[in-house]
Amino acid sequence: MTSQRLTTGALLRYIRGNTTEKANLQVVGIKPIESKTDDPSGSAKRYRLMLSDGKSTFSSCMLGTQMNKLIETNTLKENSIIRIDRVMVNSIDKQNGRVMLMLYEIEVIESDFERIGDPVALPLTDIINSGPNANRLEAATNNPPAASAAAPTTNVIRQGAKALPTLDDRKKPNGDNRAAAKGANVIDKERIINIDTLNPYMNKWTIKARISNKCPIRTYENARGPGKLFNCDLVDKSGEIRATGFNAECDRLYSMLEIGEVYYITKASLKAANRQYNTTNSDYEMTFNHDTIIEACDVGEGENIPQVQYNFISISEIANRAANSVCDVIGVVKSTSDMQTIVSKASQKEFSKRDILLVDEKASISTTLWGQQAEEFDGSSHPVIAFKGIKIGDFNGRTLSVTNSTLTRQDPTETERTVELRVWFDNEGKLMDLPDLSKAGEAGNRPTVMKTLSQVIADGIGLGDKPDYVSVKAVVTLIKKDSAVYMMCPEGKCGKKIVDENNGTYRCEKCNKTYNSFKWAYMISAEISDTTGAQWVTIFRNEAETLLGVSAEEFGNHKLNQAESIVDEIISKAINHELIFKLRAKAEQYNDERKIRFTCVSITEIDWPAHGRRLLNEINQMEPVQN
């Protein structure tokens, strides 16, 4: 057994918001938490740990549920030494500023160990006087800032206390009287919380939200018999959440909720959101229950509540999403098909449909409208359309299909994307030939796995008889500039290299003709590199233009004019840029040697906002806990 040193003082630093260090700590207590909530799944078992840094202990440490098995397999037990790989501070009591540590990732360094030192519990004053850093970190997790709520135990509203209502929200001239008149079972409009702070462990809350979408009542039948339900989306300035009303609640609430109107809502059940059917940015979804009270907001009182919240992904990003999942997409209607009628296999019923080609700056996708929407749709003015909660299909690549929970908005004013796309389409988009995700044959559109360059080799990509497609995140490290362009046959689709006869004529062997002109064409040999290795790849016309930012014509003419410095500048701008390269890998026989040829079929910028969202989703996987 090796002796492990604990990271003295780490607990206090964590509590004060300095959560970046990877401290070694000792587990000095493990306690299962009994669920006080009406969690229906019963799967939300959690463990609370008391940790020691050798000098101090802290007992409000929640273990992420994905690590429960460490305890259940006896790997993590009393006196185990762990390394904290990812931790966050979470406010558990806004009144007195108590915080807890959320352990998102830990590693068990020593399973069996003896107690180190004689640590004592951190004093309460240290725990509640969390430093200003806590604010910054809390903001990232959408939780109320611990520090701003920390000091006095009064109800004073502080700037930046996200979970508490703003002064504007609290100005309710007639609210008190109405509440008093109606007795106890009434909505407390003085304590409105933001949708993004709702969680299953809260027992009293009221939100003030707009219904941004409501789908018609649907009936179903399962083992428990028939039932009915409706879904709606609730939005406020902090976020959005999906809500469902079943049976009695469907009868009671469906007709009173109107799209676009604002309501006070209190007492409903919350559970983890089902990501397959839910595009809201909330971690939870709401089920209306017997105790749910909903009251319409007075006229003019809901003006500061947004109409709708979108979480758009670009059309090209749809290639990376699972079939049958839902997403929010915005694009311009580039073309519209005629109406068609199809017969459903399942129900033998007839349905009208119409396909539109939806396009944004990078790609297009076939999008199906159904029923009345298909019949009435007129795309002749090439409108911008936003779809919230549209379903991704995988026929011939990727398609979109409107469902009855999809919110469709034509030329929506709530997003600046509408104007951006309008300007782009009218100026250039309408003439651009962009990859169509609904045409599987086009190599650049095919969904691929992302690998590192060393994995590409290790996994034998391209060794098979058929070409393999793979994506890598890499930088261009070298470009062979002298051979980047060649003189191509001017004849339509020939594409062959021509021979310069040096007398103003050019000979194409393939066409067996002599021409008075030629075209410049790209065929770039470039080395791309990531942290694991490097690879030479071939880059043709479209991808070369994306990479170098100039046409082959322009590049070739600079070369012809011996404008060396301009050529060098073009090349140097393309070097050391991190991009996503989609490659086709195919083994080819050169004499006795079998070599894999890598051809670049698309080059795209890294979608940093989407990349960031993915990281944030990972961070938010753990639910906040109230103890």
Added chain:
DNA sequence: CCCCCCCC
């Protein structure tokens, strides 16, 4: 507690 949304 639903999660079907149709076809090539």
